[in-house]
Amino acid sequence: MINIIADYHTHTIYSHGKGTILENVLEARYKGLKEVAITDHGFKHFAFGVKRRKLEKMRQEIDNINKRFEDIKVFLGMECNLISKDGAIDIDDASLKYLDILALGYHMLAIPKGVMDYHHIYVKNYLHRLKRIKNYKIIHDNTDTMIKAINNYKIDFITHPGARIPMDIKKLAIGASKVGTALEINANSNVMTVEEIKNAAKSGVKFVINSDAHTPADVGNFKNGTNLAKEAGLTKEQILNAAK
Secondary structure, three states: OOOEOEEOOEOOOOOOOOOOHHHHHHHHHHOOOOEEEEEEEOOOEOOOOOOHHHHHHHHHHHHHHHHHOOOOEEEEEEEEEEOOOOOOEOOOHHHHOOOOEEEEEOOOOEOOOOHHHHHHHHHHHHHHHHHOOOOHHHHHHHHHHHHHHHHHOOOOEEOOOOOOOOOOHHHHHHHHHHHOOEEEEEOOOOOOOHHHHHHHHOOOOOEEEEOOEOOHHHOOOOHHHHHHHHHOOOOHHHEOOEOO
């Protein structure tokens, strides 16, 4: 049995979630979780990015909640965006000091670093999606960009790998295992197949199963993710947020 005791990917009104930090925490406590993270979208997300000026307020809010409750640990994180073909992401050293967790994913509404980055990350992938034919060069480039990013930054986990932009999950897992970055099995928008998870696991990479909750009610809803993990034969030792 896989029992998930922490949810490290939840959103709030600070980006495009529907609930407050406290509401997410209360739901996590109600469902018996031991840890929960608030991981709203990175600064460069065009529509829903966290406002830089709000980060200190979020930190203070979480610190106060941690003083209030002894039965749960609350972390402040961010779901950052890739903004460059060289693996740059939308975080800076001044902001990192507020964060406990750094997650990273591909998002089509992130503002790229430059024109060529826009073409590399968005235009080519949009055309690839329209053609509905696998372009292995694009998949290779996407994967390499993500691997560059996890080598450039200390990323805790990659959110919904392969969603929105296709990647070579096996190659990504090998790169992630080398730097200690986990792959997320996203209970809300996972696209990894059971076979991809099995192949990824052979690299020694670790996994996290998260809700990607956008409403407080969805915090701690792991069923789709745990079902996939079971089908793939993952053990609790391979899942960072599973009870051991």
